[in-house]
Each structure stands twice: as structure tokens, then as C-alpha cells.
Amino acid sequence: xxxxxxxxxxxxxxxxxxxxxxxxxxxxxxxxxxxxxxxxxxxxxxxxxxxxxxxxxxxxxxxxxxxxxxxxxxxxxxxxxxxxxxxxxxxxxxxxxxxxxxxxxxxxxxxxxxxxxxxxxxxxxxxxxxxxxxxxxxxxxxxxxxxxxxxxxxxxxxxxxxxxxxxxxxxxxxxxxxxxxxxxxxxxxxxxxxxxxxxxxxxxxxxxxxxxxxxxxxxxxxxxxxxxxxxxxxxxxxxxxxxxxxxxx
Amino acid sequence: xxxxxxxxxxxxxxxxxxxxxxxxxxxxxxxxxxxxxxxxxxxxxxxxxxxxxxxxxxxxxxxxxxxxxxxxxxxxxxxxxxxxxxxx
Numbered sequence: 122x123x124x125x126x127x128x129x130x131x132x133x134x135x136x137x138x139x140x141x142x143x144x145x146x147x148x149x150x151x152x153x154x155x156x157x158x159x160x161x162x163x164x165x166x167x168x169x170x171x172x173x174x175x176x177x178x179x180x181x182x183x184x185x186x187x188x189x190x191x192x193x194x195x196x197x198x199x200x201x202x203x204x205x206x207x208x209x210x211x212x213x214x215x216x217x218x219x220x221x222x223x224x225x226x227x228x229x230x231x232x233x234x235x236x237x238x239x240x241x242x243x244x245x246x247x248x249x250x251x252x253x254x255x256x257x258x259x260x261x262x263x264x265x266x267x268x269x270x271x272x273x274x275x276x277x278x279x280x281x282x283x284x285x286x287x288x289x290x291x292x293x294x295x296x297x298x299x300x301x302x303x304x305x306x307x308x309x310x311x312x313x314x315x316x317x318x319x320x321x322x323x324x325x326x327x328x329x330x331x332x333x334x335x336x337x338x339x340x341x342x343x344x345x346x347x348x349x350x351x352x353x354x355x356x357x358x359x360x361x362x363x364x365x366x367x368x369x370x
Numbered sequence: 371x372x373x374x375x376x377x378x379x380x381x382x383x384x385x386x387x388x389x390x391x392x393x394x395x396x397x398x399x400x401x402x403x404x405x406x407x408x409x410x411x412x413x414x415x416x417x418x419x420x421x422x423x424x425x426x427x428x429x430x431x432x433x434x435x436x437x438x439x440x441x442x443x444x445x446x447x448x449x450x451x452x453x454x455x456x457x458x
Contacts, residue, residue, distance in 0.1 A: 131389050223388075225396070227412075228381070
């Protein structure tokens, strides 16, 4: 049976949807249960495959949102012209089956034994794998300092807003800094522009602290942040990036 | 959609590579035959809008690999890669 278990990890298997939660207007979290799930690492993703009645198949990758200690949850943003995400966000119900493959990836992964301060930069739904990292840090009781700089269009578009507010309020060495690029509520005192070099200089750790960095968002966001950090003196090898948004969701 | 938005990371082919090679491949270090740059396969540019998947070097943009999947077989052209280094 061991051989079967190994194969299960490598190929497609059917997960059961156990819960769905609306995070924002366009974003939903989907909790999944699998018979043969051997756990994941914070930052990894899975592939999801949908098959139409005529046999047409579409595959997309989605970051795992949950900590390894919390089972398997994906958070999916609905892209209006997408082939997969509208189904996941609008149609999927508790008890439905969903074909998945994974977990996948070993590069964009944070291990709790890494004691370096961590700088996380998220654009939109790029926050998902970074949330897995934050949740993992809390779940294992790590004291590694972490800072998240999170760029959203508006306050209503902030994914995990309540949980992030709680994390920040607990003062456990995790700092959350928001920037709202399109609309700000009245009295907003935070950043209200796209992430730029001045913001990185103010928020990111000093390069002298040898931080590790995880950046996730659209291509242009990721490249701007990575170039900005290198300009501040960060070692390019300490900056791990993951881009999304190209596969039509 | 802009062409630049069609560019993905190596993680986008991680699942397919896992299935084909039976192991995590995004941490494998590849060396570009054209410019000699080396790095984990997570750090390459992947284009999936072609009939197959095209993997390019992030340093010099040369084609590292082309992968075409058929219903019952897969063709992998590794001719742009000089070496792949795997942890054993």
C-alpha cells in the first residue's frame, strides 16, 4: 500500500470540500479533506483540475493558505475571464469533490527553524502563501520577527482582514503594514499608494539584519519589490518571489 | 491581458514535473546552456499559452526546455539545459 500512497501524492486525487468561507467579494477560502494527505510546507501550492462534460480539462495552481498544522485550505480569487476560479468561487459546495495534485514546491517555502527576520510583501491575493507562513509561525510558537507589507486596492479587498488585525494586535513579533492603492476609508492613516522604494526603506528590515524575503503578487508587483529591495542592499539570493495571475485563473 | 502577464514561475510546472519525474523538481538547480546562469527551476520564466509549455532562462531568455503533453505521452526537449543538479 505504500506504493499507492506515494503515487497518490504524485498524481491527481479527489478531495472533498468540507467548508467554504467568503473572504472578500471576489475571494473565497475552500477547506478540503483528502484520504491521502501527507501534509505540506508553508508556501507550497497545489494544482486543481476541472473536467468538463465533454472531457475538456483545465488546470490551475493555487497557493495553500493554511498552516501545515491546520489541514488543507486554499484561498481563491475569482477572475472574471478565468476558466477555473469562477467555478471554485461561485459553484463549489460542501461535499463536492475536487481533483487536486500536490503539495508542490520547495523553493518558496519558509521553515520555522530559519531564525532570520522575515519580510513578506504581498500584492492582492499574493497574500495567500504568506498567510500560510504567518499561520505556521504562530502555530509552532516561533518568535522569529516578521513584517508583512500588504498592498490592496481598498479596505474591502483586504483578504484575512480580521485575522490580520488580531495578529497585529497580539504584539507577538508580527507586524502588519497595509497600503491601499485605489480607495481609502475616511481617516485612513496608512499608506495609500503602490509599494515604492521609499515605502520599502521605511518598512523592510535593514539589510544588515540578513532578513529572508518572500514576495508574492502580479509580475509587475513582484519585480518592482524585488528590484527595490536589491537597491536597498538586499542580497538577491535572500529574496524569494512567486508570481501569479498569468494563467487566466 | 498583456503578454508580460503570461509569464509564470517554475512553480507553475512543478505539479507536472512532480508527476513526470516522481520528485519535487522546482528545487533542482539547472544551468543554462546559452549563458551559464544556474538556479532552482522555481526561478525560470514559464509560458503556457503556446501549444506546449516553454521554459526560458530568466537571465538571458534563451529557451531551456519545451514540454508537450499528448493524451498518452509527453515530449520533453531539454536541449537548452546544460546540467540539472538534484539532491539525492
